[in-house]
Amino acid sequence: xxxxxxxxxxxxxxxxxxxxxxxxxxxxxxxxxxxxxxxxxxxxxxxxxxxxxxxxxxxxxxxxxxxxxxxxxxxxxxxxxxxxxxxxxxxxxxxxxxxxxxxxxx
Amino acid sequence: xxxxxxxxxxxxxxxxxxxxxxxxxxxxxxxxxxxxxxxxxxxxxxxxxxxxxxxxxxxxxxxxxxxxxxxxxxxxxxxxxxxxxxxxxxxxxxxxxxxxxxxxxxxxxxxxxxxx
Numbered sequence: 001x002x003x004x005x006x007x008x009x010x011x012x013x014x015x016x017x018x019x020x021x022x023x024x025x026x027x028x029x030x031x032x033x034x035x036x037x038x039x040x041x042x043x044x045x046x047x048x049x050x051x052x053x054x055x056x057x058x059x060x061x062x063x064x065x066x067x068x069x070x071x072x073x074x075x076x077x078x079x080x081x082x083x084x085x086x087x088x089x090x091x092x093x094x095x096x097x098x099x100x101x102x103x104x105x106x
Numbered sequence: 107x108x109x110x111x112x113x114x115x116x117x118x119x120x121x122x123x124x125x126x127x128x129x130x131x132x133x134x135x136x137x138x139x140x141x142x143x144x145x146x147x148x149x150x151x152x153x154x155x156x157x158x159x160x161x162x163x164x165x166x167x168x169x170x171x172x173x174x175x176x177x178x179x180x181x182x183x184x185x186x187x188x189x190x191x192x193x194x195x196x197x198x199x200x201x202x203x204x205x206x207x208x209x210x211x212x213x214x215x216x217x218x219x220x221x222x
Contacts, residue, residue, distance in 0.1 A: 043110070
């Protein structure tokens, strides 16, 4: 089955800085890569996704990049704000990464 | 338009008991998936229901069973509860089978199950 690894497990940044979270996967046939944000007391919410026919996708301050050859994809958050503090998960097929706790210090 | 709703929000059971969790999908969705999320971990896929049948299953024992009704709502049943079953149980709905495609999953807020 699919194996998904996510790094780092925790990330602290100063408000306004950038944050990058990386996810690696094992099945080269995988072709859809979503990122989720989970706030306290809520379920995960999709924030951005990418398909294997593109290398990068942006949505305002959030972007996802994909390297199919190396089998990894990354979430990039620019100009971080306190409300970006949450747990972020990558997923491949129905397998989720272990999560990254992002803390944005103001 | 209501999103995914789950009930109850919290539940306390003792070892050996049985529990039933309920999920109503987002309007227009026909597929329901269930996940177990232990504290500090990512969601783990239990199974997925479409057209009232279990279509895909994760690595969970058959103590975990489910059902989907004609109105697309779903139940998760866990028998012979163990202490290790304590977790947040998440329901996600989608239009069409999810996983490996662009059928977006929408999650409910979950049911927090504590087994004593």
